[in-house]
Structures are given as structure tokens and as C-alpha cells.
Amino acid sequence: MDSLESRLGRIIVVTGSFGSGKSEFSLNLALRLAAGAPAASAREVALVDLDIVNPYFRTREARALLESHGVRAVVPPGDLAYADLPIYGPGVAALIRNPAVRLVLDVGGDEMGATALGGLAPDLEGFDYDGIMVVNPYRPFTRTARAIAAMAAGIQERSRLALRWLESNPNLGPHTTLDVVRRGHAVVVEAARLLGLPVLGLTVRRRFLDEWQVDLATELQVPVMPLEIYLSPPWLEQTLD
Amino acid sequence: MSEPILMKGNEAVAEAAIAAGCRYFFGYPITPQSEVLEQLARRLPEVGGAYVQAESEVSAINMVFGAASAGARVMTASSSPGISLMQEGISYIASAQLPAVLVNIMRGAPGLGGIHPSQADYFQSVKGGGHGDYRLVVLAPSSVQELIDHTVLAFELAEKYRTPVMVFGDAMMGQMMEPVVLPDTEPYPVHRPWATTGMKGGRGPNIVHTLYLPADKLEQHCQRLFAKYAEIERNEQRSVQYLTEDADIVVVAFGIMSRVARAAVEMAREHGIRAGLFRPVTLWPFPAAALREAASQARLVMAAEISMGQMVEDVRLAIQGRVPVTLFNRIGLVPNPDEIFERIRKEAREVQLVNG
Incomplete structure (x- = not known):
């Protein structure tokens, strides 16, 4: 089976409802792209933090990590990175036009967050891009296939951009089990059917994959992306009763 | 029990309030607790309740005062500077002996501070904050599940003792995501024969007030309040x-x-x-x-x-x-x-x- 990233072009737009895991997914994807073979003419990977909704656990928290792996992190400059202002880093439009840059745009939560992307829609016009909605069916507003489809419609309307893929991210954080992943993934597959979109891949925490030793890619016929958690401190899970 | 789901702290507070029978919310948005409002704005109409975004926190707390007087199970939520604006109303609610739940998702301070996690409103809520002799029950959860459990507990204590109860969180707890199970137990009953619900031709008027002009009446009022606080101190100390x-x-x-x-x-x-x-x-x-x-x-x-x-x-x-x-x-x-x-x-x- 193809790897998840080989299905994607130069410009990748990651969206999803608030708390869907899109920022962790974007980070992991950007790091994988930077570590893998350079695609087409792209010489550099850049991750743009467009999350104007959620002021915490944002891509900008991982700036040092990204830069140490050769990923350019485009975040609001200076003190503004710590603010709850509807702003994003400079030069995004130029990056969209630059054929040497493989671009991951991490767009803020739900329909409101996607409004930020709407501002970029004119810049993206004429460029081919992969719109991905990350879905965790264990989050309150995306628990059923119908709710996921409604969320996708809202995001597309607000952002004025089209989705091409759903990324399945079924998890209950540290309480994730193999059964949780299987049941949740089935909900995402059903949502994808309703929307007429393919499922790009299945995201599962690396430590669970190591523990379970199950070939989910073959079983579920979907590329599996092992995920590392970067935006939440490890002690939080260690002290969860 | 319901199915486990993954919730942010602020969403969890909102859902817990609904599970506890709260149907009225008055507030004003502020980072890092705005999702409490957003969630309740979406959810309260679905369960036959009402959400009002007031023009300020001063207004919101006085709407809480009015709704509690009229017998409603009611809540507000804010973050540090917004809670400061509510202090006068909190003193009135304590004096009027009204059940109400207040949530403070604390942020960096003093002044405008920042949106960082903080615990620096301890003095304000634990030692007073508003004017005069009163006490505020303050609960300090440490996980998203406890934000749920303590929000439910806050409504119970508020009702049982006719007193405002505050739930303390911080920017990190409001925003972090953890697996939780929502309670499916029956809400603690609302029993308020003193509420201003209309005389209906039967009883005399119920009056909710905080004014005691004769000196001896004010002293008696404070003695009654503090007899109640002594009972809370005897019964409700919790630690782990x-x-x-x-x-x-x-x-x-x-x-x-x-x-x-x-x-x-x-x-x-x-x-x-x-x-x-x-x-x-x-x-x-x-x-x-x-x-x-x-x-x-x-x-x-x-x-x-x-x-x-x-x-x-x-x-x-x-x-x-x-x-x-x-x-x-x-x-x-x-x-x-x-x-x-x-x-x-x-x-x-x-x-x-x-x-x-």
C-alpha cells in the first residue's frame, strides 16, 4: 500500500474541528515530509500555523522542534505568538507560489477557524492543493457519520475551499484501545462514503502500534501513520487516573 | 454510564452543567474560557434552556442574581479579569443566600496579564474578593473528569447550603483534552420555597434582598450566614x-x-x-x-x-x-x-x- 504522504501534492491544507488532532497530525506530517525523499521540485518543507481559534496547544509551541528537523515554521512573530489574536505568520501567499516549498497549512478549529483560510482562498486559486479534514469520532461534535459530514460542509463553506480527503484519527487519548480504533475508523469510513471522499489514512499513536503489533493497514486497507505527541506534556498522561 | 469521549476542559464544564440540571447561563466571552459559552450557546436551547451573552461581566453576574432569586439553576463562567468585574454581584448573591455556580478558568495576571495558565486568583476567591463578611465555597479539580464531577458537586453544594460555589480551573485545564464519561445520574433536586416565583393568590410575597438597615438585623444576618459557613467547614472539607x-x-x-x-x-x-x-x-x-x-x-x-x-x-x-x-x-x-x-x-x- 502507498504511504500516506505519497498520495499528497505540494500544497497540503489540514483542517478539522476543534480538538480533532489536526495540529499534531500536521506536525507529524511535516516532520515525515522533511525526513522523506524530496517530492518533485520541493527543496524545503514549511508548516504554517493558521490556528486563530485555539490559543493553546498550537503548532507554534513546537517551533524549535520543527526547525531542528529542517522544517520552516511560519508562526506569528515575537510576542504575538503568545496572543489570542486572529493573525498568522507573514509571507504565506509567497510560500503558496513558491514551487520549491512543500507546504503544510494547519488551519484552526471548526467553521470559525476555517474563516481564516477563507482569507487565503484567493491566494490558493489556480494551485492544486490537498484539502484534508482530520476527524476524531470520539469528539463531541463529530461522533456520527452525519455529524462529520455536517462539519465538513461547514468548513468548506466558511473556508471557500474544497476537501479532498478525510484523515481518520479515532482515539480516546491515553485510553485508546484497538477496539476504539476499529470502531471509530468505521464511523469515519461511513462519513467518507456520505461525503463521497476517500480516506487518506489512519493515524494511531506509535506507542499503541508498538504495543498491539497488529497490521491495521492490511486489515483496514488504509495507510497507517504512526503518530508522536508533541504538543501535550508527557506528565499529563502519566498522572491521569 | 454513558460512552467515554474526548473532551476539552471548557466543553466538559458546559456539558456537566447541563447534566446537573442547569438551564440558564449568563456570561461574557474571554480567553481561555470562551468555549464554555460557545458550547452552552449551542446546547442550552436544545434542552429547553436559555443562554444570554450579557453586555459585560457586571451585567452577567446580576442576571445570575436575578435568575437564582426566581428559582433557576444558574451558572456563569469567566476568567480572571472578568471574575474581578463580578465581585460586587458575588457579595450580593452570598448575602441573599442564593444557589449559583461560578467558574473561573484563571489566566495570567495582574492587570490584563496574558492568556497563560495561572492560580493567582486564590486570594480573590478564597479570602473574599467582594465586599463584606461572606465566604465562597471553592472547588479545585485537577483533570477534565474532575471538572465534570466538581461542576456537578458545585450545583449540589450551592443548592444544599443556598450559597454561591466557585469551580477553579486554569488556562491549561480549560483547553486540555482528556477522556471522560458524563454523569447520567439525576440532578440534585431544586427545592426553593423562598424563591420569587409568583404568589399565585395563595402565599404572601417572597422577597430576596440584601439590605438590613437596623444594626441588630445586619448583625443577626451575618451571624446566620456564619453559622451556615461553620456547618460547611464541618461537613465539606475535601482533600486527596x-x-x-x-x-x-x-x-x-x-x-x-x-x-x-x-x-x-x-x-x-x-x-x-x-x-x-x-x-x-x-x-x-x-x-x-x-x-x-x-x-x-x-x-x-x-x-x-x-x-x-x-x-x-x-x-x-x-x-x-x-x-x-x-x-x-x-x-x-x-x-x-x-x-x-x-x-x-x-x-x-x-x-x-x-x-x-
């Missing part, structure tokens, strides 16, 4: 202990800081230092007797807070000078466990619990 039985160093921390402190205590134990954690769950009434007992064998007590040192004063009052009390504190962030562990190790050397 972790490895305190044989602890030489007892760390005292609440809320998110207690999670960090617990990880630090585990690191200390791995290094042969007998450390333990005492976690106040009610900040008022402060579990002073339980702390004194937990620290009876200790050589040192260390308060750990995200403030310049506020709870440490209650720790000192509880310990009564029997054991030295020290403070670990940071501002603007939730520290990592190794910072507290290093401090425990340094203190352990100084009180000669370990060599080197």
Missing part, C-alpha cells in the same frame, strides 16, 4: 493524599499543579527521597486538619503554586509553625515535574534527608 504516610517532605498543590507535583513526588521516590503529595480539593473550606495530620511526621512542607505564593498562607495557618513551610512557584506557565523534583532534592539535602 498520595504517599504521605511516611513522607519527610509533603508537597501541597491544587488543580493542575497537583498533577505536576505528583509526577515530581514519584521522581523523588525513585531517588530514595520520601516525598508525598497533599492536594486540597476544597480551597475553602481549606482542609487544614487533614493537612496537619498528613504533615505530622514531615520535616518540611512545600507549597507549589502558579502564583507568587497565596495558598502557602493557608498552609502556614494549618501547619501552625510545627514544621518549616517553603514555597515553589512559577508564573505564566505550568512547570515540568523535574523543576519541582530538583527543588525537593535541594530541600532534602538541606534538611539532611539525603547526602550529596
Whole structure:
């Protein structure tokens, strides 16, 4: 089976409802792209933090990590990175036009967050891009296939951009089990059917994959992306009763 | 029990309020608690309730005052500067003996501060905040599940004692995501024969007020309030202990800081230092007797807070000078466990619990 990233072009737009895991997914994807073979003419990977909704656990928290792996992190400059202002880093439009840059745009939560992307829609016009909605069916507003489809419609309307893929991210954080992943993934597959979109891949925490030793890619016929958690401190899970 | 789901702290507060029978919410948005409002704006109409975004926090708290007087189970939520604006109303609600739940998802301060996690509103809510002689029950959850459980408990205590109850969180707890199960138990019953629900041609008028012009009436009123507070102090002190039985160093921390402190205590134990954690769950009434007992064998007590040192004063009052009390504190962030562990190790050397 193809790897998840080989299905994607130069410009990748990651969206999803608030708390869907899109920022962790974007980070992991950007790091994988930077570590893998350079695609087409792209010489550099850049991750743009467009999350104007959620002021915490944002891509900008991982700036040092990204830069140490050769990923350019485009975040609001200076003190503004710590603010709850509807702003994003400079030069995004130029990056969209630059054929040497493989671009991951991490767009803020739900329909409101996607409004930020709407501002970029004119810049993206004429460029081919992969719109991905990350879905965790264990989050309150995306628990059923119908709710996921409604969320996708809202995001597309607000952002004025089209989705091409759903990324399945079924998890209950540290309480994730193999059964949780299987049941949740089935909900995402059903949502994808309703929307007429393919499922790009299945995201599962690396430590669970190591523990379970199950070939989910073959079983579920979907590329599996092992995920590392970067935006939440490890002690939080260690002290969860 | 319902199915487990993954929730952010702010969403969890909102859903817990609905599960506890709250149908009315008045508030004003502020980072980092705006999702409480957003969630309730979406959800309350679905369950036959009402959400009103007031023109200010001053207005919101007075709407809470009015709704509680009229018999409604009601809540508001804000973050530090917004809670400051509500203080006058909180004093009125306490004086009028009204059940109401207040949620403070604290942010960096003083002044406009920032949107960082903080615990620096301890003095404000635990020691007063508004004018006059009153007390506020203050609950300090430390996980998203506890935000749910304590929000439900807050409605119960408010109803039982006819008094405002505050739930304390911080920017990190409001925003972090953890697996939770929502309660499916029946809400604590609303029984308010004193409420201003209309005479219906039967009884005399119910009047909710806070004005006592004759001096003796005001004194009697305060005596009645404080008899009730004494009962709350007797019945409602709550705390959790972790490895305190044989602890030489007892760390005292609440809320998110207690999670960090617990990880630090585990690191200390791995290094042969007998450390333990005492976690106040009610900040008022402060579990002073339980702390004194937990620290009876200790050589040192260390308060750990995200403030310049506020709870440490209650720790000192509880310990009564029997054991030295020290403070670990940071501002603007939730520290990592190794910072507290290093401090425990340094203190352990100084009180000669370990060599080197």
C-alpha cells in the first residue's frame, strides 16, 4: 500500500474541528515530509500555523522542534505568538507560489477557524492543493457519520475551499484501545462514503502500534501513520487516573 | 454510564452543567474560557434552556442574581479579569443566600496579564474578593473528569447550603483534552420555597434582598450566614493524599499543579527521597486538619503554586509553625515535574534527608 504522504501534492491544507488532532497530525506530517525523499521540485518543507481559534496547544509551541528537523515554521512573530489574536505568520501567499516549498497549512478549529483560510482562498486559486479534514469520532461534535459530514460542509463553506480527503484519527487519548480504533475508523469510513471522499489514512499513536503489533493497514486497507505527541506534556498522561 | 469521549476542559464544564440540571447561563466571552459559552450557546436551547451573552461581566453576574432569586439553576463562567468585574454581584448573591455556580478558568495576571495558565486568583476567591463578611465555597479539580464531577458537586453544594460555589480551573485545564464519561445520574433536586416565583393568590410575597438597615438585623444576618459557613467547614472539607504516610517532605498543590507535583513526588521516590503529595480539593473550606495530620511526621512542607505564593498562607495557618513551610512557584506557565523534583532534592539535602 502507498504511504500516506505519497498520495499528497505540494500544497497540503489540514483542517478539522476543534480538538480533532489536526495540529499534531500536521506536525507529524511535516516532520515525515522533511525526513522523506524530496517530492518533485520541493527543496524545503514549511508548516504554517493558521490556528486563530485555539490559543493553546498550537503548532507554534513546537517551533524549535520543527526547525531542528529542517522544517520552516511560519508562526506569528515575537510576542504575538503568545496572543489570542486572529493573525498568522507573514509571507504565506509567497510560500503558496513558491514551487520549491512543500507546504503544510494547519488551519484552526471548526467553521470559525476555517474563516481564516477563507482569507487565503484567493491566494490558493489556480494551485492544486490537498484539502484534508482530520476527524476524531470520539469528539463531541463529530461522533456520527452525519455529524462529520455536517462539519465538513461547514468548513468548506466558511473556508471557500474544497476537501479532498478525510484523515481518520479515532482515539480516546491515553485510553485508546484497538477496539476504539476499529470502531471509530468505521464511523469515519461511513462519513467518507456520505461525503463521497476517500480516506487518506489512519493515524494511531506509535506507542499503541508498538504495543498491539497488529497490521491495521492490511486489515483496514488504509495507510497507517504512526503518530508522536508533541504538543501535550508527557506528565499529563502519566498522572491521569 | 454513558460512552467515554474526548473532551476539552471548557466543553466538559458546559456539558456537566447541563447534566446537573442547569438551564440558564449568563456570561461574557474571554480567553481561555470562551468555549464554555460557545458550547452552552449551542446546547442550552436544545434542552429547553436559555443562554444570554450579557453586555459585560457586571451585567452577567446580576442576571445570575436575578435568575437564582426566581428559582433557576444558574451558572456563569469567566476568567480572571472578568471574575474581578463580578465581585460586587458575588457579595450580593452570598448575602441573599442564593444557589449559583461560578467558574473561573484563571489566566495570567495582574492587570490584563496574558492568556497563560495561572492560580493567582486564590486570594480573590478564597479570602473574599467582594465586599463584606461572606465566604465562597471553592472547588479545585485537577483533570477534565474532575471538572465534570466538581461542576456537578458545585450545583449540589450551592443548592444544599443556598450559597454561591466557585469551580477553579486554569488556562491549561480549560483547553486540555482528556477522556471522560458524563454523569447520567439525576440532578440534585431544586427545592426553593423562598424563591420569587409568583404568589399565585395563595402565599404572601417572597422577597430576596440584601439590605438590613437596623444594626441588630445586619448583625443577626451575618451571624446566620456564619453559622451556615461553620456547618460547611464541618461537613465539606475535601482533600486527596498520595504517599504521605511516611513522607519527610509533603508537597501541597491544587488543580493542575497537583498533577505536576505528583509526577515530581514519584521522581523523588525513585531517588530514595520520601516525598508525598497533599492536594486540597476544597480551597475553602481549606482542609487544614487533614493537612496537619498528613504533615505530622514531615520535616518540611512545600507549597507549589502558579502564583507568587497565596495558598502557602493557608498552609502556614494549618501547619501552625510545627514544621518549616517553603514555597515553589512559577508564573505564566505550568512547570515540568523535574523543576519541582530538583527543588525537593535541594530541600532534602538541606534538611539532611539525603547526602550529596
